[in-house]
Amino acid sequence: MPRHDLIIVGAGPVGMTLALALKDSGLDILLVDARARGAARHDPRVLALSHGSRLTLERLGIWPQLQATPIETIHISQQGRLGRSLLTAADYGLPAMGYVVAAGNLAAALDDALAAAGIPIQGDSPVSSLTAGADNVTLKLADGTLEARLVACAEGSIQGSDAPELVERDYAQHAVISVATPVEGHAHRAWERFTPQGPLAVLPCGSDCAIVHTASPAEADALMAEGDDAYRARLQAHFGERLHFASVGPRARYPLLLRYRPDPVGPRTVWLGNAAQTLHPVAGQGYNLALRDVWALAQVLLRADGDPGAPDTLARYASERRLDRQGTIRFTDGLVRLFSNAITPLAHARGAGLFALDLLPPARHFVAKRMMFGARAWP
Numbered sequence: 001m002p003r004h005d006l007i008i009v010g011a012g013p014v015g016m017t018l019a020l021a022l023k024d025s026g027l028d029i030l031l032v033d034a035r036a037r038g039a040a041r042h043d044p045r046v047l048a049l050s051h052g053s054r055l056t057l058e059r060l061g062i063w064p065q066l067q068a069t070p071i072e073t074i075h076i077s078q079q080g081r082l083g084r085s086l087l088t089a090a091d092y093g094l095p096a097m098g099y100v101v102a103a104g105n106l107a108a109a110l111d112d113a114l115a116a117a118g119i120p121i122q123g124d125s126p127v128s129s130l131t132a133g134a135d136n137v138t139l140k141l142a143d144g145t146l147e148a149r150l151v152a153c154a155e156g157s158i159q160g161s162d163a164p165e166l167v168e169r170d171y172a173q174h175a176v177i178s179v180a181t182p183v184e185g186h187a188h189r190a191w192e193r194f195t196p197q198g199p200l201a202v203l204p205c206g207s208d209c210a211i212v213h214t215a216s217p218a219e220a221d222a223l224m225a226e227g228d229d230a231y232r233a234r235l236q237a238h239f240g241e242r243l244h245f246a247s248v249g250p251r252a253r254y255p256l257l258l259r260y261r262p263d264p265v266g267p268r269t270v271w272l273g274n275a276a277q278t279l280h281p282v283a284g285q286g287y288n289l290a291l292r293d294v295w296a297l298a299q300v301l302l303r304a305d306g307d308p309g310a311p312d313t314l315a316r317y318a319s320e321r322r323l324d325r326q327g328t329i330r331f332t333d334g335l336v337r338l339f340s341n342a343i344t345p346l347a348h349a350r351g352a353g354l355f356a357l358d359l360l361p362p363a364r365h366f367v368a369k370r371m372m373f374g375a376r377a378w379p
């Protein structure tokens with residue numbers, strides 16, 4: 001039976017990033033994915049990456065391959081209410097608060113880097129079960145079995161999984177994503193607009209704006225069914241005179257939920273990315289958090305002597321990541337629950353909160369640093 005030091009299940013952005021971070025480790029690594037190799041290159045999402053993520057992707061050598069659009073300011077507001085806040089990169093002595101990258105561009109850069117490093121990706125190979133023993137994990141595939149001393153599960157968010165260890169909150173929201181062309185240009189500003197139906201984000205992406213429009217499942221049906229002109233007008237109505245859109249392209253949708261494993265490790269197994277925590281995209285934290293997890297795991301494995309799946313190695317990783325994981329999950333969940341409703345006292349409190357954010361530098365710095373570096377202002 002083929003035996004590897006590390007098998008990574010899932011060649012999405014997270015699994016591929018882990019493999020790349022370990023390319024000089026001397027470990028025998030194999031990635032397996034249910035889809036054909038390269039499928040992630042067609043991911044239509046865009047990702048807002050923090051300044052900390054940029055530093056990590058530079059260390060991994062793929063930043064120059066990314067067509068990243070800098071975010072210089074972030075405008076946060078709520079529709080129909082007073083209160084707004086503006087976060088500005090110049091206040092932190094940085095060129096940008098973050099960057100916007102097409103998920104397909106990121107996947108292509110990772111895939112190319114793995115090919116150059118000679119790390120194999122086995123496509124069309126869904127893993128149907130894992131069985132952990134004392135020294136190995138056995139992975140069952142359609143056409144046989146594999147063995148590894150450590151398995152990293154990066155297979156994304158499994159719909160319909162009823163594993164008892166998962167904590168789940170269904171937000172009853174879907175994200176409808178699209179790309180819109182602004183009339184006056186975006187001036188490298190990101191907008192986070194809280195509406196009673198859910199948050200609406202506009203991100204600068206090349207010369208266009210990427211839209212992440214949150215709505216109830218029924219409203220999302222309507223948003224998907226609308227013609228381009230009607231949808232553009234609806235989008236416009238959310239922004240009034242602040243921002244004008246000339247046209248909007250095709251839409252895609254994603255159901256949104258919080259689903260996470262309180263403990264990201266098990267016997268000879270570690271869960272990463274959406275498989276460890278699937279977050280609402282409200283603050284763009286999913287891949288950013290996953291990247292911090294991946295980097296920390298790679299450093300732990302590089303320092304480990306011998307067996308990469310040893311319990312104390314995995315325990316060290318879980319302990320190092322506890323604070324940031326919990327903080328980011330709570331921050332994201334708190335934002336969704338506070339802002340996704342029309343209850344009047346809460347709306348006033350939110351308005352006051354946004355004013356406070358603008359007037360109180362420590363509160364603003366807390367939010368800005370979390371956006372730029374994560375819970376521990378890492379790295």
Ligand SMILES: Cc1cc2nc3c(=O)[nH]c(=O)nc-3n(C[C@H](O)[C@H](O)[C@H](O)COP(=O)(O)OP(=O)(O)OC[C@H]3O[C@@H](n4cnc5c(N)ncnc54)[C@H](O)[C@@H]3O)c2cc1C
Nearest residue numbers: 010012013014034048127155156273274281284286287288
């Ligand atoms: C609308 C939206 C906007 C977002 N915006 C941002 C943002 O701005 N910033 C940010 O940081 N994050 C954002 N995110 C989150 C980000 O997209 C995720 O964190 C990231 O894509 C997770 O990557 P992953 O590799 O864990 O999972 P996936 O991308 O789902 O990849 C999983 C891979 O595993 C494979 N697989 C599945 N099952 C199996 C199996 N049984 N065997 C083998 N392979 C398998 C799949 O084929 C796939 O290739 C957003 C998410 C959404 C929905």
